[in-house]
Amino acid sequence: MDLVYLSFILILSVFLGFELIGKVPATLHTPLMSGANAISGITLVGALAGAGGEGSMLTITLGTLAVVFATINVVGGYLVTDRMLAMFKKKAKVK
Amino acid sequence: MSTNLLINLSYTAAAVLFILGLKFLGSPATARRGNTISALGMLLAVVVTLLDQAIIDYRWILLGIVIGGVIGTLAARLVAMTAMPEMVALFNGFGGIASLLVGWVALAQSQLDSFLLLTIFLSVLIGGVTFSGSLVAWGKLSEKLPGRPILFRGQRLVNAGLLLANFACGALFVLYPEQPFWLFLAVVLSATLGVMTVIPIGGADMPVIISLLNSYSGLAACAAGFAINNNILIVAGSLVGASGIILTNIMCKAMNRTLGNVLFSGFGAAGGTTGKIEGEVTALTTEDAYYVLEAAQSVVVIPGYGMAVAQAQHVVKELQLLLEKNGCEVVYAIHPVAGRMPGHMNVLLAEADVPYDLLLEMDEVNPRMENFDVAIVIGANDVVNPAARETPDSPIYGMPIINADYARTVFILKRSMASGFAGLDNPLFYRKNTRMIFGDAKETLGKLVRELST
Numbered sequence: 153m154d155l156v157y158l159s160f161i162l163i164l165s166v167f168l169g170f171e172l173i174g175k176v177p178a179t180l181h182t183p184l185m186s187g188a189n190a191i192s193g194i195t196l197v198g199a200l201a202g203a204g205g206e207g208s209m210l211t212i213t214l215g216t217l218a219v220v221f222a223t224i225n226v227v228g229g230y231l232v233t234d235r236m237l238a239m240f241k242k243k244a245k246v247k
Numbered sequence: 248m249s250t251n252l253l254i255n256l257s258y259t260a261a262a263v264l265f266i267l268g269l270k271f272l273g274s275p276a277t278a279r280r281g282n283t284i285s286a287l288g289m290l291l292a293v294v295v296t297l298l299d300q301a302i303i304d305y306r307w308i309l310l311g312i313v314i315g316g317v318i319g320t321l322a323a324r325l326v327a328m329t330a331m332p333e334m335v336a337l338f339n340g341f342g343g344i345a346s347l348l349v350g351w352v353a354l355a356q357s358q359l360d361s362f363l364l365l366t367i368f369l370s371v372l373i374g375g376v377t378f379s380g381s382l383v384a385w386g387k388l389s390e391k392l393p394g395r396p397i398l399f400r401g402q403r404l405v406n407a408g409l410l411l412a413n414f415a416c417g418a419l420f421v422l423y424p425e426q427p428f429w430l431f432l433a434v435v436l437s438a439t440l441g442v443m444t445v446i447p448i449g450g451a452d453m454p455v456i457i458s459l460l461n462s463y464s465g466l467a468a469c470a471a472g473f474a475i476n477n478n479i480l481i482v483a484g485s486l487v488g489a490s491g492i493i494l495t496n497i498m499c500k501a502m503n504r505t506l507g508n509v510l511f512s513g514f515g516a517a518g519g520t521t522g523k524i525e526g527e528v529t530a531l532t533t534e535d536a537y538y539v540l541e542a543a544q545s546v547v548v549i550p551g552y553g554m555a556v557a558q559a560q561h562v563v564k565e566l567q568l569l570l571e572k573n574g575c576e577v578v579y580a581i582h583p584v585a586g587r588m589p590g591h592m593n594v595l596l597a598e599a600d601v602p603y604d605l606l607l608e609m610d611e612v613n614p615r616m617e618n619f620d621v622a623i624v625i626g627a628n629d630v631v632n633p634a635a636r637e638t639p640d641s642p643i644y645g646m647p648i649i650n651a652d653y654a655r656t657v658f659i660l661k662r663s664m665a666s667g668f669a670g671l672d673n674p675l676f677y678r679k680n681t682r683m684i685f686g687d688a689k690e691t692l693g694k695l696v697r698e699l700s701t
Contacts, residue, residue, distance in 0.1 A: 155362060158473060158481055165482045168266065169489025176273045178583055179603050181494060181590030184272050185461050186335050187282050188490045191265055192342045192464040194289065194483035195349050197296045198475045202352035203311055204302035211355045216307040218348035223315025224322070225342040226293075230286040231323035232334060236594055237279040239328075243602030 183236045190229025196222035250298055257295035258479040264288025265483055269490070275603050292479050328598040329555055332588040333388035336381045336457060339464050343377025346370050346467035347434070353474040354430065364421040366473035368433060372413060373467040375437025376444065381460050383445040388453060388587055396449040403511060409440050444510065450552070451629060453587040455498045455509045462491020494589050501583035501609075503635075503646040526677035528664070531684050533691055536658060537698040539682075543620035545576040547612060549649055550592045551585045553626010553661070557688040560599040563625065566692055567601065569699040578605050580612040580622075580649050582630035613650050622654035624675075625688050626661075632673045657681045660688040 176184050199222050202215025265288045271281025302308070326334045350370030356363070386392035413436045420429035448456045465487025472480025499506050540546065548567070554560060567577045579601065585592045593606055616622070624631055631651040634641040651657050652675050659676060661683060675681055684691050 154476065158476070158478065161478050161481050162469065162485050165485035166489045169269075169486040170493060172266065172269045172273070172486070173490040173493045177275070178497075178581065178590060178608050179593040179606055180272060180275060180278055181497075181583075182331065182335070182588055182594045183278060183282070183590070184269075184490065185458065185494060185589060186331075186338070187272055187285060188269070188487045189335060189339050189342060189461055189464060190282075191268075191285060191289070191483050192339075192461075192468050192487040193345070194292065194480055195342060195346045195468040195471050196289075197292050198349040198471050198477055198480055199311075199345060199352070200293070200296050200308055201299065201301055201475065202349065202355075203307040204297075204304050206301075206303055207352070207355050211352050212304075212307055214348050214352050216311045218345045218352065219308060219311030220315040220318075221341040221348070222345035223312050224319040225338050225345060226289055227316045227319030228323045228334075228341075229319075229338050230282060230289070231320060232326065232331075232338070233282045234279065234286075235323060236328075236331070236597070237282055239594075239597040239600075240275050240278065240603050241597070241600065242275065243604050 179240075183233050183240075186229055186236065187233040190226055190233060193222050193226035193229060196226055250300060254295050254299060255478075257291055258477075261288040261292040261295075261479055262482045264291065265486060269486060328595060329558055330389065331594055332453065332457065332586075332591060333385045335588060336385040336388055336460065339457075339460050340378045340381030340385065342464040343374045343381060343460075343467050345374070346464070346471045347374030347378060347437075349471040350374060350474050351430065351434075353471070354424070356475075359424055361421050363474060364424050365417070366470050368417045368420050370467055370470035370474050371430065371433050372417065372437045372440075373463055373470055375434055376441040377460055377463040377467050379438040379441030380445045380456075380463070381441075383442050384448075384453065384456060384460060387445070387448075387450070394450040397446040402443075402447065406440075406443050406511075409436065409443060412436055413440060447511070448509070450587065451584070452502075452509050454584050454589050454591070455495055455502070455506070457588045458491050458494035458498055459506070460491075462488050462495060465489075465491055498584055498589060501647060503643075526674075526679065528676055529682055531658070531682035533684060533694040534698065536682070536684055537695055539621060539656060539658075540570065540575075540695065540699065541573065543570070543575050545619050546570055546578075546621045546623060547616070547619045547651075547654065548577065548579045549622060549624045549627050549631060549651055550579065550581070550596070551625065551627025551630060552587060552591075553628075553688055555586055555591065555595055555626070557626060559625060559689040559692055560595045560601075562689055562692040562696060564596070564599040564601050565696045566699070567605075569696060573699070575620075578607050578612070580609065580651075581606050582609055582627070582649050585627060585630055609647060609649055613653075616650045616653040617655075619654040621656045621658060622651040623658045624651055624660065625692075628661075628673055631675055633675050633678075634673070637674070651675065652678055652680070655680060659683050660691050661685060662687065 268285025
């Protein structure tokens with residue numbers, strides 16, 4: 153049942169992703185990519201259980217490494233996207 | 248309310264925030280807010296996960312988050328806008344290796360069935376390919392590795408063998424999970440596959456491979472989500488996977504090539520003929536160019552990777568202001584694959600404070616190209632090559648281009664007569680209405696700015 157339920161989520165999210173991104177104008181392609189990249193750092197959520205669990209030393213080490221990499225991805229990704237988007241300005245209507 | 252329920256309800260909220268964030272990213276006016284919303288979703292998902300009873304020790308988590316947070320913040324603050332493509336590639340790779348590690352950790356779970364093992368293998372495979380592929384892309388973009396395609400005899404055969412070896416290794420891993428050897432082999436094979444996938448990609452094809460790796464990093468997170476039975480990873484990962492695939496598709500269409508062609512053909516090394524080119528090259532001094540520009544009523548600027556290399560975006564903006572003061576209309580025409588990543592030119596021009604509504608897409612600018620007095624091509628080559636329209640046996644035939652040659656006068660800012668990335672001669676340089684202005688683009692533009700401001 154789990155598998156069916158998870159696949160259900162997967163398929164719907166993929167279609168939603170296609171719908172959402174299809175409309176993004178070319179001028180925003182870089183921020184979109186880097187913003188999406190930050191979202192892919194969601195794997196951090198999975199890394200937390202490994203780093204903080206009661207597993208072996210190996211599991212904790214691997215988990216902590218995963219936390220480091222995923223955090224770089226998340227924090228860096230969002231900040232750099234914000235930095236880029238702060239630069240996008242519309243032409244002032246009144247000169 | 249049980250903790251588990253709270254966590255899952257918060258994950259639902261986080262998923263909604265990601266979706267809203269991506270939706271707002273679709274318009275320049277709301278994009279920044281969208282990014283913040285998506286970041287809030289991430290914060291919510293992470294904080295609520297810490298409530299999980301399976302987590303008993305916070306020391307290592309704290310250490311990891313502090314180290315990662317400091318590195319991420321510094322990298323994001325310090326990176327130069329021109330270095331953005333390699334930065335995005337690097338972050339992407341980190342997401343990939345994190346998913347690989349999460350898959351590895353998932354192996355420590357008590358109950359492992361074949362399906363779970365398969366998803367663990369997939370997170371290792373996709374995570375590994377994303378990681379090593381992104382590192383090679385980073386090396387190529389930052390010019391630590393040669394940017395040209397690296398090709399050798401039998402490359403396809405080697406890659407096909409590698410892919411088969413990966414699948415065989417996956418099957419053995421699922422059958423004998425108690426033997427760590429198969430997992431190590433999977434890590435090594437996936438990393439090798441990532442390297443082999445990216446080395447034959449040349450500089451101008453980078454936008455495609457960056458989008459593809461972006462998609463992979465999402466798919467890796469998605470596979471990791473299956474491995475640890477976590478639906479927020481699946482939702483967020485597949486959203487990113489889908490967005491990356493769409494971008495990849497847009498980039499491929501902009502080059503009139505299929506993904507398979509980009510991945511396997513090593514375009515730049517192919518060479519090829521453009522047929523006979525007639526006419527001769529006419530060079531122009533900046534002084535003469537100034538007289539033409541002073542009289543122009545409308546100018547279109549067509550930037551390419553050369554503008555990024557010369558870091559000429561700020562001086563381009565100065566030129567734009569002076570021309571506008573002179574009563575001339577200035578717009579920019581941006582080809583979807585200009586530069587080294589999707590939207591590369593837009594980011595550089597935004598950095599120079601060029602309003603984004605002056606940046607026109609190919610389809611908007613082409614119909615009115617005849618009405619421009621001057622088209623200034625800065626460091627672009629293949630995206631304005633009329634052979635794509637006129638010469639059926641040209642390797643780039645059929646690729647949609649910006650029809651710079653239809654403008655009344657075309658200025659080409661170029662260092663020398665060297666051919667573009669595709670190694671093709673560009674008939675545009677030999678047209679009657681084309682004037683070549685040789686030299687460093689930044690210096691040339693600087694001279695024009697000085698002439699115009701006196």
